[in-house]
Amino acid sequence: MRGEAAIRFSGVSFAYGSTPVLDDVDLTIGAQQMVCLVGPNGGGKTTLLRLALGFIEPLRGRVEVCGLPPVRGRRRIGYMPQQLEFDAQFPITVREVVAMGRLNGARPGFMSRRDRTVVDEVLDEVDLGGCASAPFGSLSGGQRQRALIARALAVKPEILFLDEPTAMVDARSEARLLAKLRELHSRLTIVMVSHDAAFVANLVETVICVNRRVSVHPAHEISHGMIHELYGDSMKAVLHDHDAGDGSGHSHG
Amino acid sequence: MTPGTEADTAMAEFWSVLTDGDFVFVRYAFVMGACASVAFGMVGSLVVARRVTYVAGAVSHAVLAGIGAAVFMQRSYGWLWFDPLLGAALAAFVAALLLGLARFAATEREDSVIGAIWSVGVAVGLLFFAAAPGYTDPMSYLFGNILLIGVRDLWLVLVLDLVIIALTVFFYPQLKAVCFDEDFARLRGVPVRLAYTLLLLLIALTVVLLISIVGMVLVVALMTLPAAAAGRFTRSLWQMMALASVLCLIFVTTGLVFSFQADLPTGPTIILVAGVGYALALGARSALRLFAPTAQ
Known part of the structure; x- marks a missing residue:
């Protein structure tokens, strides 16, 4: 299965109004690959995710998810957006947030017994079974991130999208996330957007640099010079410690 | 007479009115x-959860255009079938659909469209009142009067x-997901535009039918203050809905009693009670x- 296209962009261009964001992008992400999109703000990372999710349509070119148009293929994606996008005062429990992963279109009524079982399983998988009834807004940054991953996993996805998974989490939560993603990688295609090169270098096989166009690099090829060229500035330091099993091998610059 | 005795007398008088068949x-x-x-x-x-209070405000004010049009048509052209309630409903639904378009289809800023619908609706309504033969007091529409309702109003609200x-029961997960x-x-296949438009239409329907209680200016307050107060103590949307309904009942009932005892206009008194309740x-x-600093 590894090597088949989970996501494919063919000659994709996109612009917000008169501002071009992506220009003739060709990119294939194979099934069960773990890749990270890096690049400067406004470079087009999140736009790539949103195109694959079918939230926006390309001006030119074609996007496929599991060989299907995004609007049909996106049901196979578990999506974890950035935490900052949520209203902390919204009255919703952790269990209700995770249960959103079991939504099935406009089908009315309550969750089935199987849906409830899946929700319990994924809550336990991210060690949040004890906080299921807590308000989502009362969780710490790391707990919220785990709840959102649980929601994405409740979809029973083939592909996992993570938008800035290390934002607003402490070092301990980051190490925990690292271990979890390694475990999930054995069964899922994982695509993440991150500015955290230290985290990325310890985890993914492939780094996709996005700045209107894309270039694909093995993670160990990412260097300070390349990052400086891409961002025009420095970011977190990279330690190419791909054998580190507990996430303790990475350093911060 | 002491203040305590005065209050007792007023309360006794209130209960006698409540049970008197002449004061149905x-x-x-x-x-x-x-x-x-x-x-x-x-x-x-x-x-409140979706943070669209201003949208509700725009819908509630836009209904004045429909009420004004209905009054004008009734008096100028004898269209007696064109009830102000029908005019209000038409205006509310048009406003809701325009706000839905502004949210999903237009390139114009949503807040500008909200402001335009809010103010133009009131202006059109007032111009219709001015153009209609005879004098129309817009105060009854602006501030309502719960004491003037009839059996038909009760059935409509029921x-x-x-x-x-x-x-809400059938589509609770979808409505909650769209709001959150x-x-x-x-991504999960929920027809988001349809669900949001449904929310706007529910707002429109609620505004139109409940204007008789506190009027169009104050309807937004009664829609948001009990819910906002309930939101401080609840951890899920259905709990918020249940508590907000109970709080609203308490505010309206208390406001009615106060307005009766102090001989004050009912709408503003109810809203003042709701405001105090929220505070x-x-x-x-x-x-x-x-x-309990650890209990969040």
């Missing part, structure tokens, strides 16, 4: 308050309650946090 409109007012509280609590919770409860995280709801809820929440 007072009983109607209380039944209306109870029925309306369900609609206000449930739709208001969606409005039907509204049933519609809201049915839609629209993108994720879309008390904020204070109580802060006090709870102070005494």
Whole structure:
């Protein structure tokens, strides 16, 4: 299965109004690959995710998810957006947030017994079974991130999208996330957007640099010079410690 | 007479009016308050949770255009079938659809469209009132009067309650998902635009039928204050809806009693009670946090 296209962009261009964001992008992400999109703000990372999710349509070119148009293929994606996008005062429990992963279109009524079982399983998988009834807004940054991953996993996805998974989490939560993603990688295609090169270098096989166009690099090829060229500035330091099993091998610059 | 005795006398007088067959409109007012509280609590919770209070404000003010048009047509052309309630409903639905378009289809800023619908609706309504033969006092539409409602109003609000409860029960997960995280709801196949438009139409329906209680200016307050107060103590949307309905009932009933005892206009008195209730809820929440700092 590894090597088949989970996501494919063919000659994709996109612009917000008169501002071009992506220009003739060709990119294939194979099934069960773990890749990270890096690049400067406004470079087009999140736009790539949103195109694959079918939230926006390309001006030119074609996007496929599991060989299907995004609007049909996106049901196979578990999506974890950035935490900052949520209203902390919204009255919703952790269990209700995770249960959103079991939504099935406009089908009315309550969750089935199987849906409830899946929700319990994924809550336990991210060690949040004890906080299921807590308000989502009362969780710490790391707990919220785990709840959102649980929601994405409740979809029973083939592909996992993570938008800035290390934002607003402490070092301990980051190490925990690292271990979890390694475990999930054995069964899922994982695509993440991150500015955290230290985290990325310890985890993914492939780094996709996005700045209107894309270039694909093995993670160990990412260097300070390349990052400086891409961002025009420095970011977190990279330690190419791909054998580190507990996430303790990475350093911060 | 001491103040305590005065209050006792006023209360006794109030109860005698409530049980007097000649004052059936007072009983109607209380039944209306109870029925309306369900609609206000449930739709208001969606409005507060989704943070679309200004959208509700725009819809409630736009209905004046429809009421004005109906009054004008009735008096100028003898269109007696064109009831102000029908005019209000038409204007509310048009406003809701325009706001839905502004949200999803237009390139114009949504807040500008909200402001335009809000102010133009009022202006059109007032111009229709001015152009209609005879004098029309817009105050009754602006501030309402719960003591002037009839049996038909009660039935309409009861039907509204049933519609809201049915839609909310059947589509609770979808409505909650659209209010909390629209993108994720879309990803799971929820027709997001339809669900948001449904929310706007529920707001429109609630505004139109409940204007008789507190009028178009104050309807937004009764839609948001009980829900906002309830939101301080609840951890899920359905709990917020239930508590907001109960709080709304308490505010409306207390406001009615106060307005009767002090001979004050009912609409503003009800809203003032709701405002005090909201302030008390904020204070109580802060006090709870102070005494139990770990309980979030």
